[in-house]
Amino acid sequence: MSIDATALRPRISRLQAAMAAEGIDALVSFKPEHTFYMSGFNPVLYSHPVIVILPAKGAPTLLVHALRVAHGRDEGFVDDLRAYGVWSTTQTMGPKWEDALQQILIEKGLDSKTIGVEADATPVARWKTVESLVPSATLADSSKLIDRCRLIKDPDEIANARIAADLADRGMNAAVAELAAGGTERDAVAASTKAMNDHWRKHLPDIEVADFGGLEGGAVSGLYTWVLSGERMFRNCDNSIIRKPESHDACAIFIWAIANGIHAENERTVIFSDVPEANRAALKTILDIREEIIPMMKPGVPLAELYHITKRRLIEAGYEKNIPGRIGHTIGIGAHEHYSLDGVTDVIMEPGMMFTLEPNLRVPDQNVSTQISDTILITEDGHEFLTKSLGGLIEV
């Protein structure tokens, strides 16, 4: 890339400001979500480590295996791309990432500085390897620093979140229709997955739907639906089964979609005609609470205020034993980012933050459960619902 990509990415400036404030001279990251955040590159598979080195001033360096060079250059926004390993005739810095990383840190004068590495994500063996490569450096935990910067989304992330949310809405509409037509949990999953894949394959040429791989594999598609009916709603997350909901069931549909590395979540409760009054009452309580707290989704409001109101209303409605631990969370590169709408998280809403809003009830002794979640962006003067599919009481 010939343009100054760094200037286009406010997140690099945010990270560097936070590094300066904390006395961190460079970040070295192996965490897939974070190497993507700082480079724009997701190879899906991480068996060969992808490493980003971000100094406190200047542009990031992306270090990849030789076989990922072309891919990294096409997809990422980093000019300074280095390679390790042996692959065909590609020139590299050496056969091993360890040697290459050491050379880069020495070259940038970082080998006796303070280097931030995520202690909550970096395996202890790898942490010790970095220590041994630069024994005069001090390693500091950068987990919270990066998590905090991720709270505010960049314009490209917001644009992708809108696309992910639209995919999730399409998946939701297809799942609701399939349940209404008498399908099983799995029929709804398959219909929903097909609807999302069909939209992607026809209409989203520039959108990748890959998620981030783990230690032994990769997630080449992150368009996920799961459906849990009746008391299976208490599982929260599970593979769906071949079960047709009964006429007295409530049924939860969960959709997670991803577009160019950014997630959206859309979750709805569908009820059938004979659902007991206790379920309807719980849903009404939740919908009333949503009406009350949604207008509070705006700059300046502490996350905890929404939680405290929810808790108060649930107690007033008789659900004092069923208070959820949180009523939402930050979302973006992670389906579950690390800040919660709970009673203790000390964050105030700002434009560019993105949350799921999901006050919900689980009342096992009444076999009552609700699941409604939207992905919501905080704007300059309020909020924007990114997920727009039919909310409220969905009776089929």
Added chain:
Amino acid sequence: MSIDATALRPRISRLQAAMAAEGIDALVSFKPEHTFYMSGFNPVLYSHPVIVILPAKGAPTLLVHALRVAHGRDEGFVDDLRAYGVWSTTQTMGPKWEDALQQILIEKGLDSKTIGVEADATPVARWKTVESLVPSATLADSSKLIDRCRLIKDPDEIANARIAADLADRGMNAAVAELAAGGTERDAVAASTKAMNDHWRKHLPDIEVADFGGLEGGAVSGLYTWVLSGERMFRNCDNSIIRKPESHDACAIFIWAIANGIHAENERTVIFSDVPEANRAALKTILDIREEIIPMMKPGVPLAELYHITKRRLIEAGYEKNIPGRIGHTIGIGAHEHYSLDGVTDVIMEPGMMFTLEPNLRVPDQNVSTQISDTILITEDGHEFLTKSLGGLIEV
């Protein structure tokens, strides 16, 4: 469960024999693949840690968040299930996993013993937390011990691998048909995903297709297809694009499927009518090599022998600059387990081992690439192809 589940799981005996040999008194694992291996439980989401404690003698203990108790009991094979956290009226050992883990280690007399934790997977912060919970214990790296035990699959794992391979075959057949019908990369992905989902939703009531979640999300379906056409084959792994292969293209189809936590891989190269002679020659070379080395997939043969023969034949055929780093890997709970069919891995084939076999060529300066992979089980007297879909030269 009332039966002695441990007796049904040879893997627990293998692990305990290895622990005795290495002087490890207990394993404590947080790694999703390994907590599943030792408990049978995959909650998909791991935001609340799932922990298995396996002493050198006796049964494992499974420690989960209160909201996963019912799920863990239904799905896992561990009798001793403990809970932490606060959820509804469930009794737990305390609000935090740290307190519960400490109590369990003290109760079992392990707090001053040698405890194995995976250094290649456990975040440094969590490793240090375990150290602080049992300061008189010695933490040892158990990564390789567990990886070695995973080399031999248990009967239940083999049964699930056959189902995963059959799903992958169905996905492959659908993708080949879609490309033959003139579809784009993504059309083939969508058709393949639909075929796998349709078989699962109708015919596999007892099979979960969830993969293992990471630090910020989960993979509720691990039925993955990706298609790379023409020079995009050099990417190895990437999200597919809206591109219809040209008549002179080779095209790689990659399928990964999972059944109850066990993966299979099926990868094929499809060529179109006008594909250059260089591609045909490369494919013939690879198919000839496969003919020669497939009969060597049997007990007693060192993995490296297959690699050395492949290397020799590639050199003889003029591909001395294009020798792959490996020609396959172990597979099972991981799509990419940790042993390679390469020149240095010191493993001899035994019954119950499961490999991908994938000698392949990448010749960038000729724009030539091949991709063929099968999942193969080593049996008492030879091997069994788990993936059975049309191999060889697929011309459409």
